[in-house]
Amino acid sequence: MRLLKRLGLALGLGAALWAGHASAQQQFVNVLTGGQSGVYYPLGVSLSQIFAKDIPNARSTAQVTRASAENLNLLQAGRGELGFTLADALSDAWQGNEEAGFKTKLDKLRGLSATYNNYIQIVANADSGIKTLADLKGKRVSVGAARSGTELNARAIFKAAGLSYNDLAKVEYLPFGESVELIKNRQLDATLQSAGLGVASIRDLATAVKIVVVPVPADVVAKVGDAAYQPATIPAGTYAGQTADVPTAAIPNFLVTHAGVSDDLAYRMAKAMYENLPTLHAAHNAAKAIDRANAVKGMPVPLHPGAERYYREVGVIK
Numbered sequence: 001m002r003l004l005k006r007l008g009l010a011l012g013l014g015a016a017l018w019a020g021h022a023s024a025q026q027q028f029v030n031v032l033t034g035g036q037s038g039v040y041y042p043l044g045v046s047l048s049q050i051f052a053k054d055i056p057n058a059r060s061t062a063q064v065t066r067a068s069a070e071n072l073n074l075l076q077a078g079r080g081e082l083g084f085t086l087a088d089a090l091s092d093a094w095q096g097n098e099e100a101g102f103k104t105k106l107d108k109l110r111g112l113s114a115t116y117n118n119y120i121q122i123v124a125n126a127d128s129g130i131k132t133l134a135d136l137k138g139k140r141v142s143v144g145a146a147r148s149g150t151e152l153n154a155r156a157i158f159k160a161a162g163l164s165y166n167d168l169a170k171v172e173y174l175p176f177g178e179s180v181e182l183i184k185n186r187q188l189d190a191t192l193q194s195a196g197l198g199v200a201s202i203r204d205l206a207t208a209v210k211i212v213v214v215p216v217p218a219d220v221v222a223k224v225g226d227a228a229y230q231p232a233t234i235p236a237g238t239y240a241g242q243t244a245d246v247p248t249a250a251i252p253n254f255l256v257t258h259a260g261v262s263d264d265l266a267y268r269m270a271k272a273m274y275e276n277l278p279t280l281h282a283a284h285n286a287a288k289a290i291d292r293a294n295a296v297k298g299m300p301v302p303l304h305p306g307a308e309r310y311y312r313e314v315g316v317i318k
Helices: 002-025 040-054 068-076 087-095 149-160 176-184 200-208 218-224 263-274 277-283 285-289 305-313
Strands: 027-032 058-063 082-086 109-125 140-142 170-172 190-195 211-214 230-234 246-258
Touching: 027 040, 027 068, 027 263, 040 058, 040 082, 040 263, 040 277, 040 285, 068 082, 068 087, 068 109, 068 149, 068 246, 082 087, 082 109, 082 149, 087 109, 087 149, 087 246, 109 149, 109 200, 109 230, 109 263, 109 285, 109 305, 140 176, 149 190, 149 218, 149 246, 176 190, 176 200, 190 200, 200 211, 218 230, 218 246, 246 263, 263 277, 263 305, 277 285
Parallel strands: 027 058, 027 082, 140 170, 140 190
Antiparallel strands: 082 246, 109 190, 109 211, 109 246, 230 246
16 A cells, blocks of 8 residues: 555656656747748748757747737737837837827837847839839839838838828838739839848849839938937948949837746847857848847837846846
């Protein structure tokens, strides 16, 4: 009888240890990205591979989304551990800007790192005759998925330039890849895409048709009235047929997590990312702008304590 009791106790302890071990094995890390033809997606896939390799017991995935706004709402709901977002969308989410698609303040958001800048890239089929922002009047334009970071950028730039969607012949709310296909098929004249330089969708378009990259002058950038928007340049040769530098606006991107993510996981995500930058660089050229020294600059939300621990450890925060 005593033997049976001891055997039962041993089995019980074994089952408990096994359950604890199984639980330790399942550290889920879902990285929220954007459309597959943008920059967030290849970087998110690369990050998920880094996490799977470097974080013990991590089961990491990269999820296709409609980018900034959707990512932030999913993080608030605990349906992801890390997400990419534009600075202005992140600020709007933290403030609960309903016009930008956030009905209430997303108070669970926590910062992990600044990354690279998005550039406003307005690209037209050369046959459309579009050369300036004013030339967009009466044209068919895609402004990104509705309420996405790109679409919020489009509204801001158009407003600063004295334009509204009512001035356009047609407005399409489409991801980058679909916008490009419609321009190729002459069903659209132009697309505004907020992305890192050399984004795959515009590279694809530039090899199919002759394009014009439409300037966003510095005075228009200043009229946006948001410190997140800074004058920038799309260098000549970024896309096939683009022979000159083009002025535009740049907006920072951030990686964001949420308060429900453990300090240990946030620490490990920040550490793994910065210890594997060459892998991110290989995923997309835009990642070469990621610099640990700038990781906490301009962060519109509180930094996650786990990420803060890492940045203090490496001397980014004194």
